[in-house]
Amino acid sequence: MTTTATRSVPEASEPTPPDGPRKPPERKRIRPRDFKPSDTALVGITVLSAVCAVWIIFDQLTLLSGVFGFIVVTAVVFLVLYYVLNRQLFGRRVAADRATGALVTMGVMCMIAPLVLLVGYLFVKGLHLLSWHLLTSTQNKVLESCPAGQTCVQPGVFHAIVGTAEQVGFAVLIGVPLGILTAIFLNEIGGRFAQPVRVVVTAMSGLPAIVAGIFIYSIVVIHFGFSGFAGGLALAVLLLPTVTRGTEEVLKIVPNDLREASSALGAPQWRTVWSVVLPTARSGILTAVLLGIAVAIGETAPLLFTVFGSKVTNWNLFNGPQASLPLLIYTSVKSSQSSDVALGYTAALVLFLMVFTVFILARILGSPWLGRTVRSRSNQRMANAAARGVGGGPVN
Amino acid sequence: MAAWCSPTGKTDGHTPVTYSTADLLQRPGGDPTPRLVVTQRTSGDSAFRGISMAAGIFVFVILALIGIFLAIQAWPAFHYMGLRFFTTPEWVPQPQHGHPAEIGIAVAAVGTLIIALIALVIAVPVSISSALFISEYAPRTLFGVIPFKSLLTSVVDLMAAVPSIIYGLWGFLVLEPHMVGISRWISDHLSFIPIFKVAPGTSVFTGSSFIAGVLVAIMVLPIVTSICRELFSLTPLAEREAALALGASRARVIRDVVFPFSKGGMVGAIMLGLGRALGEAIAVSIIISLSFVHNFRILSSGANSVAALIANLFGSGGKLGLSGLLAAGLVLFIFTLGVNTVASVIVSRTRVRPS
Secondary structure, eight states: OOOOOOOOOOOOOOOOOSSSOOOOOOOOOOOTTOOOHHHHHHHHHHHHHHHHHHHIIIIIISOOOOHHHHHHHHHHHHHHHHHHHHHHHHOHHHHHHHHHHHHHHHHHHHHHHHHHHHHHHHHHHHGGGOSHHHHHOOSGGGGSOOOTTSOOOOOOOHHHHHHHHHHHHHHHHHHHHHHHHHHHIIIIIOSTTHHHHHHHHHHHTTOBHHHHHHHHIIIIIHHHOSBHHHHHHHHHHHHHHHHHHHHHHHHHTSOHHHHHHHHHTTOOHHHHIIIIIHHHTHHHHHHHHHHHHHHHHTOOHHHHTTTBOOSSOOOOTTSBOBOOHHHHHHHHHHOOOHHHHHHHHHHHHHHHHHHHHHHHHHHHHTOHHHHHHTSOTHHHHHHHHHHHHHTTOOBO | OOGGGSSSSOOOSSSOOOOOHHHHHSOTTOOOSOOOOOOOOOHHHHHHHHHHHHHHHHHHHHHHHHHHHHHHHHHHHHHHHGGGGGTOOOEEOSOBTTBOOEEOOHHHHHHHHHHHHHHHHHHHHHHHHHHHIIIIISOSSBTTTBOHHHHHHHHHHHHHHSOHHHHHHHIIIIIHHHHHHHHHHHHHHSTTSGGGOOOTTOOOOTTBHHHHHHHHHHHHHHHHHHHHHHHHHTSOHHHHHHHHHTTOOHHHHIIIIIHHHHHHHHHHHHHHHHHHHHHOOHHHHHHOOBOOSOOOOTTSBOBOOHHHHHHHHTTOSHHHHHHHHHHHHHHHHHHHHHHHHHHHHHHHHHHHSOO
16 A cells, blocks of 8 residues: 555646657646645634534524534534535545545544443443452342441452353363364365365354353253353353464464475474474464453353353352353343442443453564564564454354 | 486496486386375374364364254244244243243344344444545554554454443443434434334333444444455555556545455455344343334334343243244354355455455
8 A cells, every 4th residue: 555656636738749848847746645734724624614513503503412413413514514625725636535534534433432432431430449349359248238327348249250260261271272273273284174164163253142152051051050161161162263263364374384394304294283383373373362362251142041140259160150240240230229230330340451451462462562572573464364363253 | 326316227427317307207117107105194193183173073063063952952942833933023932811822033033133234334334434544544653653553453453352241331321321312313303214203202212223223333343344454455556556656546546446356355244244233132132122013113112133032031931932042042043154154255255366
């Protein structure tokens, strides 16, 4: 996309007469990409006039209300004004280009806005309850309604964190080796079965989380009852395709020369994979695994019918219902008590911070600066490949 | 050259002997067939290949098991209702007041499609323009230090990683109260469009398909955006530069080069988004108020979706209810599987095109 070519809008220039050199006609260069301070001022003025115009229409004439509607109408008015102004000043081509630019910029704003609002809201509503006490206590004491006039014991989310950690840990224990082995099968071994398996993995990555939940319900929970183990299995089903696709993309870009060099030295294939391919792809695989974990931490639907939820700490993964952070939030939101909803906010904040930490970790491990300082330069490519594989990740 | 590698076995040691490839491939006996390359695998290798292949096949088995076990558990419901399972709107798994038990997913299936369509109608334009911004318009760095482009890409990925329960919580407590005003406005001013009509005197706008659709749109956005962005960045550089050299502006490059090249992939990306929108359970189940009457008035309260139905009604309704929910899950499973497989085939076809 980067190009050094000088672009100018071709205009009808009269052909140079053959006799004698003549000064070529002065061509006015129009580069829509040149954005001068005056253009910034133009944007500012247009925004201002759009806001004013909409305010008059919206507030004074039609008595409409609502911030959202105001913003939408303003955006449309701005776009029209901006196009007309640019057309008057610079012509049709520049106007079309700039209007498109403004449109896609609005698109990206529309996309980022929910994330910003969501995170801001979580922090505003959840931060004041976030404390050491919250992280270390459970909902156990809150089971009995406290008598009036007494300060109630603040509920905590410790039990849910334990549950989530155990379930996700178990899912990683099953899903990650299986996923990496499958990716190795797809990329290093191949053969007749590779293509169907690849199709199946891709199809699985679109598996609705709730289907994974009822599947584990129908094969495990019906016979053995609710347990964290069942939840871990359901999460593993969702984790597996993420890890497999991410790892496969990474293995694909491991240079073939390395494999050939290893084979030429007489290494058997397993040795080549173990000592050459996997270490080369380490950071990329790690990114894939971490992104998979980030998704698995936040899954709610599969846990609904497998771990069931609990208000006390249950350390035993294999016996009895366990709590889990997403499930705790779900029940809190569905509850009508305001104290429950407040706990839900804080639990959501904790959950978001967990996901965010894992996500950032995944990014850092594959980032170019770490690549330069710690490992090889291929890290960034590896991380990109892993993210590409995870791109259409598991579905809720 | 040693004597043993001469084709005839005879050499005087002074005249240089030239060999053709055919000579070298020939076996000593003059047999022209090339020599066979035999790979001798060590036992370690055989074990390694066996284990990896077992893992690959195990993935296959899991998917098959999901289908088989759901089908087994769903059988009582299918057996009881027959094909009417797909046409019955009610969900009454236990006989009530002398009426026999009736379960069906007619409303849920239609409701799922309605919510997914609303989500896509909102998400697709926003996603495509965001992807265009990131791949075509965004400067690589902002003020020379902030890696703007990769930052935006990371933000999109982060949005995809935010748990659906958090979207659900936010959608229920923040989005819905704000959306009610918009719903009312649309129903007041745009009611000449049939789908925006509400029953006269409607005052409740919460729990509608529209609000659920908006929330699902927000969740679908990052998926469609990240795939589209990647597709756009795969547009061959030569074509781009050719267009630029002919004096095209960026808008023209997008229209005449980027879009034609990624048309197929964009369809695939939208279908992957559809797959996600169809399967979304938690956020939808928090937002909607479950109704079992066909409701095509998307702004008024009352909606249904297969995934939300499962999430909401699980554990109620006895044996038939459970079996029915698993049957609904099976239908959802098969449908999303189909959509996703077709979509990934389309996307991967676009991806491998030589650039």
